Amino acid sequence: MSTEESPPLVTTDWVWNNRKADNVRVVEVDYEPTAAYHQGHIEGATLIDWKRDINDELERDIVSKEGFEKLMERNGISNETWVVLYGDFNNWFASFAFWVFKLYDHKRVSLMDGGRRKWIEEERPLVKDVPSNKQTRYKVTRVNYEYRILLPDVRSRLGSTNVCLVDVRSPDEYAGKILAPPEYPTEHAQRGGHIPGAVNVPWAKAINEDGTFKSVEELRRLYESLGITPDKEVITYCRIGERSSVTWFVLKYLLKYPKVRNYDGSWSEWGNVVGLPIER
């Protein structure tokens, strides 16, 4: 049984050549499947709907361990499958899914660099047929809690010099000038601003114009110049935790920082809780 870790990134070319391999499962992760997956997807790709599949629909939380196991089995994924994720909105939700896969310790998972956009820009074919998935068995044997951080632990780290908070939202959100874009009325907060001490590095600074990630050298320069260094515990956050999982991915898997945690409660939690300190 081969459960070696897979490389964090694969290219569109690699996916083109390997999309039908037995041990590979291509998965599209969308915020809006009706405008993306259902309009056409990579041949053989199955769908993970961010809202429905990797979130608990009752409580605000990610999918439970049991829910994740069922989701994997439904999508024909076993513990050994090499899962390749890609999606809409520059892989935002595919990155969120990557984070959830790693939380539940799935070894072989990669992001397709450039996401759905790059595949389309390269005029590669898309199909509408939904693949039939063979039923698999899946068991989560370990949960990597250290990849996630919850509000009380963020709070207790305020002011600590060996912790670095990275706010990956837009400068206007960081400065408290906007709360949430009008399209996302459910992501509003009562207050605008940022967590005290947080550094603002918009997620997109790590991305080239074509949607692929910048080189490791460029990324290292970007984050280190802002004091975000591997000796610190780094906490990433945004509004609902999806853009921050892009930055989490960059720091943890491309730059290989040892301690990076995604605060998925993010601003839609911090900016709504009574009595938490805020900086503008």
Add this chain to the structure above:
Amino acid sequence: MSAGANVIQGCKYREDLLYSYERNLWFEVRDGSISRLGLLPITQALFGKIRRIKLKGEGTVIEPEGVLFMIEGRKFLGNVHSPIGLRILRVNEGVSDNPHRLQIGDYEDGWIYEAEVLDRGSISSLQKWDEISDRVAEDSKRRGLMCFDHVPDHVYAAIGVDCAQVLMVLSDMINSIPPGEVVHVVAEYSPGSDEQLRQWSEFTGNVVLDFRIEQKLAHVLIKKT
């Protein structure tokens, strides 16, 4: 509007053009060949306002099913494929800067390519207006697809929301967007709400561009000033 024009839920169609309704394209035919092609205004509702269009260069040959152009709308990012083979003769350069001009049914200036057809016989696979008009009307009604003269940047679906609250949320939304952007509000129509809206507009200085009632729902277009 020229003679032979049809309007379905605000979307303008012309009787003298040919269509590929599945691909949201119109074609103008002159002397037995394609001369111009463009996007149907119904793409306002399907794709959202187009932010970017990636065009092919002059002289490009596009095989049947080949990619005509890539569009990036508020709701959709993808390639539009050609139902027939074409050679591009001229590109309407002006539309790259203002791609939403392509979505308002401006059949005079809102074309994308001037082209020639590779195989004249393939023109017969395109649809005449009277072949698709019933389907377009039925589809547009059932799916609530509408067109406006200004393509909205944002949609606020306020169905089931009390009128005073609609105006409150709308004010918040308007505050968070740049001047010039347009919000499309969909709300249940109640008598007197048009007057309240007029007062709100007078008070805040934002302009009501359109007010329509379709199937008991009020559709309002407001431009931030």
